[in-house]
Amino acid sequence: MTTTGEDHVTARGGPWWWGRRRSAVLDVGLAAVSALECGLEGVPFARDAGIPVAVGVLFGLLVGSVLLVRRHWPVAVVLVVIAITPAQMGFLMGLVGLYTLAASELPRRIIASLAGMSLVGTFIVTLVRVRQDMVRGELDLGDWFVPFASVTTSLGLTAPPVLLGLYVGARRRLMESLRERADSLERELQLLAERAEERAEWARNEERTRIAREMHDVVAHRVSLMVVHAAALQAVARKDPEKAVKNAALVGDMGRQALTELREMLGVLRSGGNGAGRGAGASVPLAAVGAAAAAAASRAVDEARGSGGGGVEGPGLSELDELVGQSAAAGMVVVLSVEGEDRSYAVEVEAAAYRVVQEALTNVHKHAPGAKTYVRLAHRASEIAMQVENEPPPEAGASARLPSGGNGLVGMRERVSALGGVFVSGPTDAGGFRVSAVIPAA
16 A cells, blocks of 8 residues: 555654754754854854954854755755865865755756756866965976866765755656556546445445346236135125135235235335345345346236246237226226227337336335226327326225335336436326326337
8 A cells, every 4th residue: 555645744853943852863964063063164264264263163153064954945955065176175065055956846947046056156266276286386297287186076075965866856757647647547447346336336236226126916816806806705705704715815814914024124125124124035046046036027918828948038019908897807997998099019018018007006006996987098109108097085995905015106216317217197187097108119
């Protein structure tokens, strides 16, 4: 793991402008050595300048201690070095100052200008000093030695620290750039991981919703009819009334319990498996549950068609008459009307239209038993429309007391919206209820 910029900021532990205590100790040590050097070099400077030795030593100590601020003000240090070049003091301060200047973030033109000034100053001072020594006879060499010594000394005191500072500064900036890239890459990877987790969670929720919708459509309608038949049997039984009533009540209770358990399971799937169901269902893959639900749907449709074979992808509009007939057999007055030329649609479109009518009829059984119901189907040029509307239930109608989980309308809306259609449901002015849906044919 890399260290982010905020971690660098919080890791600063040095005083004043130093980022670390080790850097402060190093600069204090260099400043002390530089002050001692300049103090010693202040003695011959005082003699040459004709001032008291104590003044020269004090001047050297003050000048040498300027190296303490080399990290914060490298330009000031180099300017002081250039200023005291004629006094022939501060060699250590000159080397360290030029190195710090070249390694800093200052523009290259400033670094080149100050380095050039230091080079020229050192060249002139060395040229004058060597010529004076030759005149006094302290050096007995040819005239070629004066420029050679001046150039060699000026380059030797200027080029190495500048080149080393440029290299260290470039390497430091490269490392910082690599660190920033690593931090950026780490943040991007973390963001991608979070997005992948969000997409996976979304996919799991979508799979749970699909499974809940399929299981609801496959089981709820038939169980609802079973409960309705049991309630009718309980009302009309004449032979052995007590036994018939008990058996019919038992069938009705079993159907209501089955619906209640089914809706509890659907609620667990829709909520993501929270609660006690999480531990029990965590080991079952959603794909396996979905495959089981799809297989159950295919078997149910096969049984309804009487084929007994496999490979059926879903119910179609050709089974709408049979669906209406089942509700009529349960005692519901259903009127089916079809407008337009009958034609085939995509499997998904026909299945969605069938499920909408099926669930709407189931809701009539639940909430308006005995109410007259109208089922209308319209084949249009580019879409198919369906509407299921029931009148108010009769006051004396016997209620099957079917439990409701509230998933029926939600499932119908999800199916229609997934195909780009429009779904509308709500009560009518006459006191009944209407379910309408329009699905694109393509």
